[in-house]
Amino acid sequence: MRIAVVGTGYVGLVSGTCFAEFGIDVCCVDKDADKIKYIKNGGIPIYEPGLDDLVAKQIKAGRLSFTTDLSEAMQGAIAVFIAVGTPPRPEDGHADMTYVQEAAREIAKNMNDYTVIVTKSTVPVGTARTVRKIIAEELESLGKPDIEFDVCSNPEFLREGAAINDFLRPDRVIVGVESERAAAVMRDLYRPLYINETPMLVTSPETSELIKYAANAFLATKITFINEIANLCEQTGANVQQVAKGIGLDGRIGSKFLHAGPGYGGSCFPKDTLALTQIGNTHGAPQHLVETVVKVNAQRQRDMAQRVIDACGGDVKGKRIGVLGLSFKPETDDMREAPSLQIIPILQENGAKIAAYDPVAMDEAKKHLDNVEWCKDSYAVAKDADALVIITEWNEFRALATARLAETMKTKTLIDLRNIYNPDIMRERGFHYISVGRQTINPDTETGLKKAS
Numbered sequence: 001m002r003i004a005v006v007g008t009g010y011v012g013l014v015s016g017t018c019f020a021e022f023g024i025d026v027c028c029v030d031k032d033a034d035k036i037k038y039i040k041n042g043g044i045p046i047y048e049p050g051l052d053d054l055v056a057k058q059i060k061a062g063r064l065s066f067t068t069d070l071s072e073a074m075q076g077a078i079a080v081f082i083a084v085g086t087p088p089r090p091e092d093g094h095a096d097m098t099y100v101q102e103a104a105r106e107i108a109k110n111m112n113d114y115t116v117i118v119t120k121s122t123v124p125v126g127t128a129r130t131v132r133k134i135i136a137e138e139l140e141s142l143g144k145p146d147i148e149f150d151v152c153s154n155p156e157f158l159r160e161g162a163a164i165n166d167f168l169r170p171d172r173v174i175v176g177v178e179s180e181r182a183a184a185v186m187r188d189l190y191r192p193l194y195i196n197e198t199p200m201l202v203t204s205p206e207t208s209e210l211i212k213y214a215a216n217a218f219l220a221t222k223i224t225f226i227n228e229i230a231n232l233c234e235q236t237g238a239n240v241q242q243v244a245k246g247i248g249l250d251g252r253i254g255s256k257f258l259h260a261g262p263g264y265g266g267s268c269f270p271k272d273t274l275a276l277t278q279i280g281n282t283h284g285a286p287q288h289l290v291e292t293v294v295k296v297n298a299q300r301q302r303d304m305a306q307r308v309i310d311a312c313g314g315d316v317k318g319k320r321i322g323v324l325g326l327s328f329k330p331e332t333d334d335m336r337e338a339p340s341l342q343i344i345p346i347l348q349e350n351g352a353k354i355a356a357y358d359p360v361a362m363d364e365a366k367k368h369l370d371n372v373e374w375c376k377d378s379y380a381v382a383k384d385a386d387a388l389v390i391i392t393e394w395n396e397f398r399a400l401a402t403a404r405l406a407e408t409m410k411t412k413t414l415i416d417l418r419n420i421y422n423p424d425i426m427r428e429r430g431f432h433y434i435s436v437g438r439q440t441i442n443p444d445t446e447t448g449l450k451k452a453s
C-alpha cells in the first residue's frame, strides 16, 4: 500500500515515518522547499526524540520519501493524509482552514483513481463535509467528475516529545467515515495496531472531529482545575501534589494532567480550546466551561510573572532574572504558546534583565524573544542572578548542583514553577524557595506535619 502525507511538520513527519514503520510506502510532501531539502540531506527540522533514527531507517528501507511535488507523492496512493497547520485566526480564534482547503484543492487536481482523503489535522466539525465539497467541485471543473473518493477524519493524539511511541502505541485510533470502503482502507493502514487490539473507534466524520477538540479541552480543563486548586492550597496550607495524588488515585479521575504549574501552552491546547469555544458559538451551543478555562489559563501565566516579581520583593527593575526552560514542555523545541513567552516579556516590561537557557529550544526562542542573554547552561544563567525561575521541567534541571548555584547567585531565590524540588531541602540549603501550591502554613516538613524534635 502507498500513501501520501501533505504537510511535513510535527504531525506529518511523525505520522508518515510511523506508517512506513507499519510497512506502508509513504511519500511526505511539503510546500516548504527548504524543509524538504533539509530532510533529504539527512536533517530533521524538529527536535523529537528517536525521530532521526526512525526516518533514516525507513528511508534506507525504501519505504519513506520526501518531495515538494504532490503529483509525484500521489502516484498510486490509496490515501492522502492532510497534516497541515490549522492555527487560530488572529481576529477571532477560529481555526484557520486556509491550508486545509488549499491542500484539498491541490489533491483533487492530482487524483486519477479512488482515493481516501484523510484529515489528520485538528479541524472544526463539518470540515470533512467542506473538504468533500471542495474536491467534488474541483473534479467537476477539471472534467473528471466520475473519480470516486471518500473523506475521512482521523485526528492525531500524539504528544510532542513522546510522539513516536504515541503513534506506534496509541490508546485508540479514531476514524470518522461515511463508507465501509473508506473504513476498510483505514483498517488496512492501521492493521499492525488493529491486530494488536488497539481500540479503533469508527464514527461519523463529525463525531471524530469533535472527539479531538473534546479530548484536548478536557485535558486543558484538568490542568486549569489543578492550578486553581494550587492557589487554594497556598492559602490554606494544603499541598497540591498530595491533593492531586489523593484525587488521582480515584480511577474515575486518574492521575495524569494533574500537575500544577504555570498554565498550559503548546501548539494544541491553547488553539484547540479557543477553537472549541468558537465552534460552540457558531452552532448555538456555547462552551461556557471551556471559555472560562481559556480565561483562567491566560491569567495564570500573568500571575506567574507576578509571582516572580513578588519573590524579588515586589520590584525586578534592574534585577537579573535567570530563566531555566523555554519550550512549552520538556523534550521538544516547540515554542508555540509557551508560558515563557508570556512570563518573560512581563518581567522585561517591569525592568528585569533576563538570562535564559533551554537544552534544545533556544534557536526557536530567539525568534520570539528580544533582549535576552542566551546562556550555555544553567550555571551561566545563575551567575549573579537575583532570582532563578524554572519554567520548563527538563530532566537536567531536576538535579542541579544547588551548592554551585548558591555560590554564583547574587540572591538565593528560586521560583520553581514546576515543583521539581523539595521545599524543605531547598530551605535547608538556604534558598528562598517558592513553588506552586505548596506554600504551606506549616513549612517545617513537606507533609505539613511537625517534625519530631
Ligand code: NAD
Binding pocket: 006, 007, 008, 009, 010, 011, 012, 029, 030, 031, 032, 035, 083, 084, 085, 086, 099, 102, 103, 106, 120, 121, 122, 123, 156, 157, 158, 159, 160, 267, 268
Ligand atoms: P506544523 O506547522 O509543524 O506543520 C505543518 C506543515 O504543513 C508545514 O511544514 C507547512 O509548510 C506544511 N503545509 C502547509 N500547507 C501545505 C500544502 N498546501 N502543501 C504541503 N505542505 C503544506 O504543524 P503540526 O504541529 O504538525 O500540526 C499539524 C496539524 O496537526 C494541526 O492541525 C495540529 O493542530 C494537529 N496536531 C498537532 C499536534 C502536535 O503536537 N503538533 C498533535 C496532534 C494534532
